[in-house]
Amino acid sequence: MTHSPSVTPTADSVSPRAREDKESIPLWRRDLVDCLSYLGQRIETALDALLPPVEEHPNAAGPYGVCPARLARAARYSTLGGGKLLRPKLTLLAAEAVGGDDAIENALAAACAVELVHAYSLVHDDLPAMDDDDLRRGRPTTHVEFDEATAILAGDGLLTLAFGAVVAGVRPAERAAACVGILAEAAGFRGMVGGQMADLQAESIPREQGSVELLEAIHLRKTGALLRASLTMGAAASGANAELTTALDEYGRALGLAFQIQDDLLDATGDPAKTGKKVGKDLELGKWTYPAFLGVEESRRRARSLVDQAVTALRPLGDRSARLVGLARTLLERDR
Amino acid sequence: MTHSPSVTPTADSVSPRAREDKESIPLWRRDLVDCLSYLGQRIETALDALLPPVEEHPNAAGPYGVCPARLARAARYSTLGGGKLLRPKLTLLAAEAVGGDDAIENALAAACAVELVHAYSLVHDDLPAMDDDDLRRGRPTTHVEFDEATAILAGDGLLTLAFGAVVAGVRPAERAAACVGILAEAAGFRGMVGGQMADLQAESIPREQGSVELLEAIHLRKTGALLRASLTMGAAASGANAELTTALDEYGRALGLAFQIQDDLLDATGDPAKTGKKVGKDLELGKWTYPAFLGVEESRRRARSLVDQAVTALRPLGDRSARLVGLARTLLERDR
Numbered sequence: 001m002t003h004s005p006s007v008t009p010t011a012d013s014v015s016p017r018a019r020e021d022k023e024s025i026p027l028w029r030r031d032l033v034d035c036l037s038y039l040g041q042r043i044e045t046a047l048d049a050l051l052p053p054v055e056e057h058p059n060a061a062g063p064y065g066v067c068p069a070r071l072a073r074a075a076r077y078s079t080l081g082g083g084k085l086l087r088p089k090l091t092l093l094a095a096e097a098v099g100g101d102d103a104i105e106n107a108l109a110a111a112c113a114v115e116l117v118h119a120y121s122l123v124h125d126d127l128p129a130m131d132d133d134d135l136r137r138g139r140p141t142t143h144v145e146f147d148e149a150t151a152i153l154a155g156d157g158l159l160t161l162a163f164g165a166v167v168a169g170v171r172p173a174e175r176a177a178a179c180v181g182i183l184a185e186a187a188g189f190r191g192m193v194g195g196q197m198a199d200l201q202a203e204s205i206p207r208e209q210g211s212v213e214l215l216e217a218i219h220l221r222k223t224g225a226l227l228r229a230s231l232t233m234g235a236a237a238s239g240a241n242a243e244l245t246t247a248l249d250e251y252g253r254a255l256g257l258a259f260q261i262q263d264d265l266l267d268a269t270g271d272p273a274k275t276g277k278k279v280g281k282d283l284e285l286g287k288w289t290y291p292a293f294l295g296v297e298e299s300r301r302r303a304r305s306l307v308d309q310a311v312t313a314l315r316p317l318g319d320r321s322a323r324l325v326g327l328a329r330t331l332l333e334r335d336r
Numbered sequence: 337m338t339h340s341p342s343v344t345p346t347a348d349s350v351s352p353r354a355r356e357d358k359e360s361i362p363l364w365r366r367d368l369v370d371c372l373s374y375l376g377q378r379i380e381t382a383l384d385a386l387l388p389p390v391e392e393h394p395n396a397a398g399p400y401g402v403c404p405a406r407l408a409r410a411a412r413y414s415t416l417g418g419g420k421l422l423r424p425k426l427t428l429l430a431a432e433a434v435g436g437d438d439a440i441e442n443a444l445a446a447a448c449a450v451e452l453v454h455a456y457s458l459v460h461d462d463l464p465a466m467d468d469d470d471l472r473r474g475r476p477t478t479h480v481e482f483d484e485a486t487a488i489l490a491g492d493g494l495l496t497l498a499f500g501a502v503v504a505g506v507r508p509a510e511r512a513a514a515c516v517g518i519l520a521e522a523a524g525f526r527g528m529v530g531g532q533m534a535d536l537q538a539e540s541i542p543r544e545q546g547s548v549e550l551l552e553a554i555h556l557r558k559t560g561a562l563l564r565a566s567l568t569m570g571a572a573a574s575g576a577n578a579e580l581t582t583a584l585d586e587y588g589r590a591l592g593l594a595f596q597i598q599d600d601l602l603d604a605t606g607d608p609a610k611t612g613k614k615v616g617k618d619l620e621l622g623k624w625t626y627p628a629f630l631g632v633e634e635s636r637r638r639a640r641s642l643v644d645q646a647v648t649a650l651r652p653l654g655d656r657s658a659r660l661v662g663l664a665r666t667l668l669e670r671d672r
Contacts (some may be wrong), residue, residue, distance in 0.1 A: 037664060050527040051444040063528035064561040065553060068404040071525060124492060129484035149536055152488065154420035156460060156495065163499040164520025173513040177503040180516055184500025189388040189407060190398035193493040197407040200485055225400040 026101045033324040045087045046112050074154040075145045079119040086136040089113040094234030094248050097320045107237035109169020110179045113162040114230045117187050120158035172326030178236040195221025212293040219260045228252035250313035258306035264289040274335045362437045368662040382448050410490040412483045413453040424451040424568040430570030433656045442571035445505020450566045451500040456494035480507045490529045514572040522565030531557025548629040555596045564588035586649035594642035600625040610671045
């Protein structure tokens with residue numbers, strides 16, 4: 001399971017010292033699965049510390065007061081619900097590719113910010129006035145588990161927290177400000193929010209009048225922008241130069257589109273026990289998807305070609321991009 | 337109308353040179369009305385430039401694409417709708433009190449950010465799942481004029497833009513990062529968003545079980561936090577020391593509560609032609625308000641006392657706080 005030179009003990013038998021040794025293994029000496037699992041743990045711990053606690057003593061409150069318990073529960077439910085944490089892992093891998101192992105600590109807040117924005121966008125997109133989804137990751141969506149008002153406010157709070165996390169965690173201030181700028185552009189009117197709007201508008205256009213080009217223009221904003229920002233924020237947190245930043249941005253662009261095609265393919269052909277969604281739901285709803293426009297085989301071919309493009313884009317990073325290359329390759333094998 | 341030594345020409349007769357002269361009059365040489373009107377114009381021009389244009393050529397788009405026209409229209413409708421611009425004016429006055437006239441330019445983006453957050457909060461608070469209001473500033477609310485999905489997304493975009501504006505406009509990066517941190521704390525789970533949640537929860541508690549202390553704890557988050565942040569962001573943009581920042585924060589805290597009491601008084605006794613709202617709507621809905629708990633006269637007394645507190649807090653700023661003192665005094669006279 002691991003390329004680490006030390007014997008990997010089971011969780012039960014790990015002494016504090018051994019655990020410390022295990023945690024201090026640099027990323028480049030871990031295999032991809034171990035590396036991603038380690039990063040996932042770091043991100044979950046950091047997210048847990050950032051989110052408001054459910055019960056807070058007034059003395060521990062911020063300058064204005066405490067977060068109401070129900071709102072804190074909804075925020076935690078929406079964020080810590082067992083997501084894949086793909087985006088924040090990309091942030092940390094990009095930071096490490098540019099700045100080495102030491103760069104991960106400094107990029108952790110930027111990684112959390114990306115996941116908080118992703119979580120908020122799911123909560124708001126699932127609302128009755130938007131995509132009206134009841135189920136997410138196999139659990140009731142936030143507005144079903146709580147209520148609409150709580151879901152709207154939880155989303156608003158998560159988005160706000162994302163920016164606060166960046167300036168509280170990324171050093172020096174120039175890099176924090178750069179990350180805030182990248183995130184605001186990617187999540188804003190010309191990025192994710194604009195893409196969701198375009199997606200909702202496309203619903204009233206019959207599929208026969210759509211095209212794969214229009215579909216791609218939506219995805220580049222709705223999901224692609226944040227995925228690209230995940231990488232360029234990691235680069236910015238590590239002080240990357242323009243060449244490496246562009247390389248990571250191009251990798252993110254191709255990976256984002258490949259990821260979206262794979263999402264559409266999973267909807268059309270995946271195992272509902274793994275995806276947590278009904279098969280063919282998109283097709284049934286007349287949604288614009290890659291398989292609907294191109295067929296399953298051509299969609300698969302396009303996803304493979306995009307993964308190749310993503311890998312090629314990483315050339316300026318040389319050996320340091322090995323984990324990002326590995327991640328892109330495994331994308332085509334994912335089943336949820 | 338003005339203390340400026342030059343004769344003030346009418347708008348029609350202003351030559352470009354005279355206009356430039358008029359614009360270059362320092363704030364401290366203008367009377368309060370002229371000063372606030374000048375700041376209001378600066379803020380509106382800056383907001384207009386920050387918001388996405390309704391029609392955008394793809395070549396002028398951001399890295400991910402353009403903002404859909406309908407969403408840009410909704411964002412502009414929600415922000416440029418003739419608000420009082422109290423909060424951003426406070427930001428600029430605080431920046432000027434600390435750093436002089438030259439500090440206004442650098443704080444302009446922070447001022448816009450505060451107004452964008454205020455505008456987004458109104459759009460989301462007015463939604464059917466929240467306060468369910470149809471009318472705002474005498475016009476249909478955003479979800480009535482457009483639709484719910486557009487209103488949710490416009491709010492999300494405005495909040496996101498606020499943080500992007502700060503890092504794009506405030507220099508150096510240390511001050512921009514400080515402003516982002518203040519805004520995120522004030523607008524977030526323990527600030528404005530938490531206050532709106534607490535306010536919604538209070539609706540299900542009969543007024544007899546409420547108290548003015550609980551009401552105040554809600555207001556300190558729901559409206560007070562952003563008002564205080566308006567001032568401390570202005571201070572941060574000008575590099576204020578801890579003493580002046582605390583003075584401005586205390587001024588903001590007292591002013592915010594006084595402002596809220598005045599709001600409640602206007603609802604109970606104001607002129608609907610000026611407030612744009614039905615008289616006694618809050619009372620009818622069984623809402624927690626200062627007049628409901630304290631009566632009209634005691635509420636007025638408390639507002640006066642808070643304005644005195646606000647003015648006293650400004651002492652460390654000396655003469656430089658004259659315009660902030662003037663603004664606090666006029667608060668008690670406002671009728672809309």
